[in-house]
Amino acid sequence: MTKIITITMLFICSLMAAQNAKLTVSVSGLKNNTGTVKVGLYNSEGTFLKTIYKSLSSEIKNNQAAVTFENLPAGEYAISTYHDENNNGKLDKNMMGIPSEDYAASNNAKGFMGPPSYKDAKFSVSKDSKIEIKY
Numbered sequence: 001m002t003k004i005i006t007i008t009m010l011f012i013c014s015l016m017a018a019q020n021a022k023l024t025v026s027v028s029g030l031k032n033n034t035g036t037v038k039v040g041l042y043n044s045e046g047t048f049l050k051t052i053y054k055s056l057s058s059e060i061k062n063n064q065a066a067v068t069f070e071n072l073p074a075g076e077y078a079i080s081t082y083h084d085e086n087n088n089g090k091l092d093k094n095m096m097g098i099p100s101e102d103y104a105a106s107n108n109a110k111g112f113m114g115p116p117s118y119k120d121a122k123f124s125v126s127k128d129s130k131i132e133i134k135y
Helices: 002-018
Strands: 021-028 036-042 054-059 064-072 075-084 103-105 123-125 129-134
Touching: 021 036, 021 075, 036 064, 054 064, 075 129, 103 129
Parallel strands: 021 129
Antiparallel strands: 021 064, 036 054, 036 075, 075 103, 075 123
């Protein structure tokens, strides 16, 4: 009986693991190779640009960068990314609060007089996927 329970649990765990996906995010159009690219992944409209679900950073080579998020449950996500040219770990802004470092979002969403909306940046992940973001 113990063997049956163990085998059943292993089977259920393998099914759960099979539902997770990889998401590769490629960023291009960076103006130089200085600093790093920070990529934030958000999993809901309520947390978009407030609370990051997962984050990664990458070195820049040939004005491009790429990161891969592993073990993502199927679902809806959005990405915000910025070019941290001075490697201080934050998106620098001028005195008026306008970003002074380049930034972008998934679907190349742009905001009007402010940041892009979750509605414009969201996308679905159900299997291993790749998205491209251009600065």
